[in-house]
Amino acid sequence: MHAVRAVDVTKVFGEGDTAVVALSGVTLDFAKGKFTAIMGPSGSGKSTLMHSLAGLESVTEGDIFVGDVQIGSLSDNELTELRRDDIGFIFQTFNLIPTLTAIENIELPATIAGRTLDAAWTGQLLDILGISDRVEHRPPELSGGERQRVAAARALAGKPEVIFADEPTGNLDSKSAHELLSFLRRAVDEFGQTIVMVTHDPSAAAYADTVVFLRDGVPVSTLINPDRDRILDEIKVLEN
C-alpha cells in the first residue's frame, strides 16, 4: 500500500538549448507508514522530486498520486486543499510565520481551513516534542532546535497522509538533529505517519526505513533498513 507514488515522472526545466532534465522517467512507491529518505549528490534531482511529489512543481510527463488522487489533474484550488489537508512540510529554514506565536503557527493550516485541531493530539505532540511551555513565544524568541520542533508539530498536527521534510536537520546542531529525527522515527513507529525526507546527511538517512539514491534524475539504488556505514558505502559507489 503506497501513500505517494510517482509513475514515469519526467521534469524538464527551461526550453530548447537551455533545457535541463531534472527527473527522467522516475517511478517510485513510497509505502504508507514508512520513513523514506531520498539521497543523492547536488543536482541529482532530489529536491525537484520532492517538490513534484508535493504538488509544488508541475511535472513535464508522468503521473503523481497522493493516496488515490492523481494530482496532475487538480486545479490550483484543489492542489492547495490537498497540501493543506493531506500533506505536511518541514523545511531546512524552518519557515515559520514570524508574526504568529508557536502554537498559532502549529494551528495555522487548520485555521486556514477553518477547522480546530484535536486538542488532545496537539497536546500529546507538544509533550513528546518538549515544547509545551514555549508555545506562546514567537519564532524569533526560540532556538533553532525549538523552531524546527514547532515546524514538526505543525506538520504532524493535521495527521496528513504524508510529511515531506526537506533537509530538516540542515540548520541544526547534532543534538537537536538527533532529537528531531528520533521524533520523526517515533511518529512513524507509534502513529503510523508516512514521512519522505530529502537529505544528504548519512546519519540522518540512517533513521529511515528505506533510502532511495538518485543520480542525474534517475533512482539508481535502494537500501532497506540501512545503517550509516552501508549508506556511506553506497554513496562511495555512486560517486565513482
Place this chain on the structure above:
Amino acid sequence: MFKIAFRNLWDHKLRSALLAAAVVAGVSFVVASFVFTDSLGAGFDDAFSEALASYDIAVGPDLGDDDSGFGPPSSELPSFDADVAGIVAAVDGVATASASVATNAFIDFGEEDTGFGGPPTIAFSWTEGPSSWKLVDGRPPETLSEVVIFVGTATDHEISLGDTVRIAFDGPVDDYTVVGTMSFGDTTDLFGATFIAFEYQVAETLFDLAGQITSVEVNIEEGFDVDEVVEQVNLALPEGAIATSTQTAVEEQAADLKQGLSFFNTFLLAFAGIALVVGLFVVYNAFRVVVAQRSKELALLRILGTKRRQLIQGVLVEAGIVGVVASSLGILAGMGLALGIRKILEAIGNSLPNAGLVLAPRTILVGFIVGILATLTSAVLPAIRTARISPMAALRDMPSGRKTSLPGKLIAVSTLAVSVGLIVFGAVQASNSKSAFTGETGPLQVVGLGGFLLFIGLYLAARFLARPIIGLLGFGAKSMPARLARENARRSPRRTATTAASLMIGLGLVVMVAILSASVQDQILAATEDSVAADVFLQPAGSNFFGKLPNGVLDIVRDLDGVETATGVNLKQATLPGDSNGFVLGVRPEGMDSFLKFEVIQGSLDDMVGNAMAVQQIEVEAQGFELGDIILITIDDEEYPFTLAVVFKLLGNTPDDQSYYLNEARLLEIDPDVGINTVAVVLDSNTAPEDGKATIEEALVDYPTVRITTIEDLVAQVKTLLGSLVAMIGGLLFMSVVIALIGIVLTLYLAVIERTREIGLLRAIGMSQRQVRRSIRFEAVLIALFGAVLGIFLGVFLGWGLVRSIIGEGGNMTIPWLWLLAGFFGAGVAGVIAAIIPSYQASNMDVLEAIAYE
C-alpha cells in the same frame, strides 16, 4: 487570516501609523468640510428661527420667483405704500400689525475701504411691537440724533453707549449718539453685518421713505390658523406686497442658506477629494511594497495550503483594518480641523454664528465609507498581485524584478500624447475666438479633460522618467553617500514614480493656480490701462456697488483745482435683450471719452439723442443686432424701444457687460431719480493721480459714502483679491502636499527595512552613521525634486492651456517664476523633513543584527 493581518499591522506600528496617517488626513478633510458647513447652517438656523419667533406673519415686498434669495441688485430696499399696514390690520384674525421702514446705510468707522464692499449695513425703524430685535443695553432711540446699534457692530468697532457714530444715507454724513444696543433674537453676530435702528419718524425722514414702508410684522389673534390668516392677508394686499408666515420664512431662509452652504461644501470637498486621491497613491504604493517584501511569507502560506483567494482576502482585511481605524481617527481629526478652520476665519476677522460643532450621522457615514473605500481601493491591486506569488517562491530566491512592459510604455506615451493634444487643441480653439473672457466653456472643457489625462499620463510615464530625470537631478553627486542615494532612488522606478506622483498632484495644481492668477491679473491690468480714460473714479462705498452717489458730489468735484473734466455715469437696473438682468448706462455723449477709451465702429456719437443707443461691439455681435435695429429693454416693469445708433469697441482686450449706453437726458426722462453711480475724473496734465485724489478726498470729507479710487488703487485691489485667492487655494491644497510627504516618509522607511542587510554591510565596512543619514536624506530630496519637476511641468502646461481657453485671444501666460522656484526648493526642503524618520531608522541599526537580517 484576520489574525495575521492584525499582527502584521501591530508588529509594524510605525508603518501602520504612517499608512493610517495618509488616510486620516484625507478623511479628516472630507469630514471637516461637512462639519464646518453643517455647523454654520445650524448656527444660522438657530439664529433665524429664534429671532423670527416673536411674530407670526411678515408682510414684505413681492420679489417674484427670484430664487437667489438676495433679490435684484439695487441700492434701495423695495418699499410699498404705507396704507398696507392699515389694510393688514383690518384683516380678520390680525391682532397687531406694526409697520417698519428699512434702507441701506453707511457708517463711517474711519477705517480703510477695501473696495470690495464687505458685509452690508442696514438701517431700520425701531419698534416696540413684535420684532426680531431685542434691546440688550441702554434705551430705544427717541430724538433725531439717537441710534441703537447691533451688539456685533458695537463689539467689532469698539463702540460704547454715549459714543458718536458718523452715518450717511444718500447725502452727506451726520453725527448720531448711540443710546442702546440690540440683538437679533439672541444672536449678537451675523457675519459682521452692521445694523442700526432709528426712531420711526426719524427713520422715515432720513430714509426718504415718507408714506412708504418696507415691511409689516403681524401677530394673529388666538384661535386663528396662521396659514388661513396669511391667505386672507394676501387677498387683501395690493400687488407688490406679499405675506408669509414666519414658519415658511424660516424654512425658506434655511433652504436658501443650505443652497449657499452646499455650494461652499462642494468647493471644499473638491479639495478634500484631491487630498484623498493623493492618499490613495500613498496607500497603494505602501501596500505594493509591503506585499513585495512579504512575498516569501505569502509563498509559505501558499505551501501550507492557503488559497489564492484567502491571500487576497488577507491583504484586504489588513487594508480594511487600516481603513476602519483611520476613518475613526479621521472623523475626530476632521472635527478638530473644522474648529481650526473656524478659528482661522475668526482670526482674520470673519464672525460666524456659533452653534457648536455639528457632527451629523451623514458625516460619520461618509467619513467611514470614504476612508474604508479609499484604503480598500488602493489595496486591491497589490492584493491581487499576491495571487501571482508561486508557492515555490518560499523555497527559492526568486528574482522579484519585473521588466517594464512595452504596452505600459505605449499606454503612458499615448495617454500623454492625447492629453497634450487636447490641451493644445482647446487652447488654439479658444485663441481663435474674437475676444477675451467670452465665457465660452467648450475649449475650457477640452483643456480640463486634457488636464485630467495629463495627470494620469504623467503618472504612468513617471516610472520611465524616474531613472533619467533623477540621474540628471543627482548629476553632481560625487560623494559615496550621494551616489548611493541617487542609485537607490533609481533602483525601483515604479516606487519612486508613485511617490513622486503624489507630490506632483498637489504641487502641479498650486503652480497652475498661481499661473492662472498671475496671467488673469496681468490681463486685467493691461485691459484697464488700455480702455480706461479717467484718472480717478468716484463710486458708492461699502457693499452698495450699484447705488447712487450723494447728490451734489459731481458739482463739487467738477470745480476742483486740477480736475479737467468730471463725467457722471447714471446707472439704471434693467432687463436686457436675452432676458438677462443688467444695467442701462446714461452718459452725455460728449463726455464718454473722458470715461472710456474706445473706437466708434458704426454710426456717430452725435446721433446719440432720444431713444438712440450705443452698444458695445461684442454685445452687438452676440445678439446679432444691426445698426438701426430696435432694441427692447424693460425698465421698472415697462418696455422701451431703443434704436441701435452707435456700435463701439473698447480699446485693448476688455470685456464689459454694461454694454447699453443711452443719452443721460433720456434716462433721466425715464427715471428722474436714477442718480449718478460713477463719476469719472480726468485730471489736468500737471496733476499727479495721488495729488488729485487727495484734493478730491479733502473736498468730500463730509461724504464718507463716496469711494475715491485711482487706477493704481484699482490695480492694488485686483492684486490683493487674486493674491488672497491664490493663498486660499494654496492653503486648501496644503493637505495634499502633506499627505504626499507622508508618502515619501513611508516609501523610504520601507526601503530602509528592505535594505537592512545592505545598510548593515555599508556600516560594517566603515560608513558612518552621519553618512548613512546623509544618503537617505539625499534620496528623499531627489524623490521630492522629481515630484516637483513633474508638478511644475504639469502646472505650467495646464496653466498655459487654461489661460488660453479662459482669456482667449491675446491671452498671454505670465509665469510667476518666484512661485516656481519656491515650489522647487520647497519640495527639496520637504524631502529633508520627510527623511528624518527613515534616516534615523537607518543610522541606528545594530550592525551585526542588520547583517544577519533575512
